[in-house]
Amino acid sequence: MSDVYVLGVDMIKFGRFPDRTVPNIGAEAALMALDDAGLTIKDMQAMYCGNLGQANAMVGQRILQEIGQTGIPVVNCANACATGATAFREAWMSIKAGIYDVVLAVGVEQMGKGLLGGAGGGDGIPKEGLLGSGTMPCVFAEAGMEHSKDHGTTFEQFAKISVKNHHHSTMNPKAMYQIETPLDVVMNAEMISYPNTKLMCSVNVDGSAAAVLVSEKKAKELGMGRAVRVKASALASDPYTDRDLVMPDVNACTRLAAEQAYEMAGVGPEDINLVELHDCFATAEMLHYENLGLCKDGEAGKMIDEGHVELGGKVPVNVSGGLLSKGHPLGATGIANIYEVCTHLRGEAGERQVEGAKLGMTHVIGLGTACGIHILEKV
Amino acid sequence: MSEKSLPAVSYLKIPDDGDPYLEGHKCGGCGAVFLGERTVCSKCFARDKISTVKLEETGVLYSFSVVYRSFPGIDVPYVSAIVDLDGGGTVKGNLINIEPDPEKINFGMKVKLTYQDALGRKDKEGNSYLSYFFEPA
Numbered sequence: 253m254s255d256v257y258v259l260g261v262d263m264i265k266f267g268r269f270p271d272r273t274v275p276n277i278g279a280e281a282a283l284m285a286l287d288d289a290g291l292t293i294k295d296m297q298a299m300y301c302g303n304l305g306q307a308n309a310m311v312g313q314r315i316l317q318e319i320g321q322t323g324i325p326v327v328n329c330a331n332a333c334a335t336g337a338t339a340f341r342e343a344w345m346s347i348k349a350g351i352y353d354v355v356l357a358v359g360v361e362q363m364g365k366g367l368l369g370g371a372g373g374g375d376g377i378p379k380e381g382l383l384g385s386g387t388m389p390c391v392f393a394e395a396g397m398e399h400s401k402d403h404g405t406t407f408e409q410f411a412k413i414s415v416k417n418h419h420h421s422t423m424n425p426k427a428m429y430q431i432e433t434p435l436d437v438v439m440n441a442e443m444i445s446y447p448n449t450k451l452m453c454s455v456n457v458d459g460s461a462a463a464v465l466v467s468e469k470k471a472k473e474l475g476m477g478r479a480v481r482v483k484a485s486a487l488a489s490d491p492y493t494d495r496d497l498v499m500p501d502v503n504a505c506t507r508l509a510a511e512q513a514y515e516m517a518g519v520g521p522e523d524i525n526l527v528e529l530h531d532c533f534a535t536a537e538m539l540h541y542e543n544l545g546l547c548k549d550g551e552a553g554k555m556i557d558e559g560h561v562e563l564g565g566k567v568p569v570n571v572s573g574g575l576l577s578k579g580h581p582l583g584a585t586g587i588a589n590i591y592e593v594c595t596h597l598r599g600e601a602g603e604r605q606v607e608g609a610k611l612g613m614t615h616v617i618g619l620g621t622a623c624g625i626h627i628l629e630k631v
Numbered sequence: 632m633s634e635k636s637l638p639a640v641s642y643l644k645i646p647d648d649g650d651p652y653l654e655g656h657k658c659g660g661c662g663a664v665f666l667g668e669r670t671v672c673s674k675c676f677a678r679d680k681i682s683t684v685k686l687e688e689t690g691v692l693y694s695f696s697v698v699y700r701s702f703p704g705i706d707v708p709y710v711s712a713i714v715d716l717d718g719g720g721t722v723k724g725n726l727i728n729i730e731p732d733p734e735k736i737n738f739g740m741k742v743k744l745t746y747q748d749a750l751g752r753k754d755k756e757g758n759s760y761l762s763y764f765f766e767p768a
Binding site for chain 2: 367375376377378379380381382383384385387389390393394395397398400401407442443444445446447448492494495497498499
């Protein structure tokens with residue numbers, strides 16, 4: 253089977269664009285990725301489009317209606333917060349299978365402001381605040397508190413993750429925010445769902461990201477130049493665990509996908525130079541240090557305390573600013589984090605460059621549950 | 632409109648001649664306990680071993696959060712709790728009759744179920760609902 257390469261990849265600066273349409277926002281990143289690859293829409297043999305908010309509205313085709321209706325097959329994907337990674341992975345699979353040589357993957361989302369999630373609904377009476385909370389800040393707070401129970405992780409340690417990611421975002425012009433948030437500011441921000449304060453919750457933004465994936469044959473033909481190898485692509489759903497149906501288990505699902513990704517890539521966590529992981533909440537990032545094997549179980553607090561996950565540390569995590577500061581347009585996030593890792597592997601990340609990066613990992617997890625992990629390698 | 636309260640969720644049972652209780656669906660093959668009806672076990676995949684069980688009234692606090700911001704119109708703060716019931720089954724609900732202060736809530740504390748009106752919430756037809764809550768045991 254052919255190796256698959258990312259030949260072009262880009263994202264728009266995340267923000268709020270209430271006057272634009274979803275396809276219009278997606279089209280911008282698609283054109284940027286095509287330009288980055290030095291190709292045009294005429295070269296694309298298929299398109300995979302990730303979007304959640306308009307999952308029934310043919311977003312991929314509507315993007316092509318803005319940038320070129322060539323008649324290629326389009327598949328629209330929805331997979332919660334793993335939507336973008338799923339679209340990318342479908343593109344990867346189609347090349348792996350030998351069906352196509354050049355494929356476009358796009359992720360796009362237009363979000364409102366405010367809380368996501370909420371328990372119940374449907375018949376009868378609203379369940380939010382009656383049977384606990386189904387809001388995302390609470391669901392991920394409960395997952396973080398499980399870590400506190402098992403390992404004594406503190407509110408301050410969770411808050412430090414937000415300080416780190418907001419600091420990283422000051423070096424990323426494509427992030428929604430570029431604002432330093434010292435520890436006391438994070439800890440004293442409005443408490444949303446203990447231990448997550450407002451500054452420990454990801455930012456709902458509009459955004460898009462896109463990638464052009466090619467077969468090895470095509471990459472050689474076009475010149476490897478800035479190509480990045482897709483060393484592994486893994487997607488897992490939630491395996492049964494005892495509390496999963498009441499308390500979504502983001503740990504088991506991530507561990508399953510990570511195990512598959514490391515095996516496929518033939519590498520271990522110690523080989524990874526940078527990670528863009530799903531910090532939808534500060535509490536979530538803490539869990540994934542262990543879930544992705546970046547440290548042993550119970551040592552996540554130490555990872556943040558000792559600076560191992562900062563730019564310049566042993567394994568920098570979310571140097572883009574992460575979902576906490578770069579923003580989290582659900583369907584775009586999975587490709588935006590691939591853009592970030594590719595940018596470092598290409599040595600083009602400027603001020604926030606992870607020096608000498610050769611292998612990077614991206615991770616997203618959507619409740620329901622879907623976890624997508626990619627390992628990317630400098631060519 | 633119903634004269635008596637309706638259950639807030641399908642797994643809360645209100646017998647005509649007895650006290651309310653939570654119903655689980657238990658797999659006879661592997662012992663997994665689920666909330667809500669099902670015929671197939673998602674743990675061991677057995678298709679014909681699920682039966683209904685009355686869940687126990689007591690359990691221990693597994694995890695929680697204190698919710699300070701919810702949707703408009705919902706009273707905060709409140710404690711959202713994940714409870715492992717004695718005898719099997721994990722249930723999520725509000726933990727009441729305790730100060731909503733993270734410092735004062737302990738993992739592993741013993742709690743018990745209590746059944747009360749669903750915070751005055753009514754449906755479009757004006758029906759009242761009965762819900763379940765946890766309180767310190």
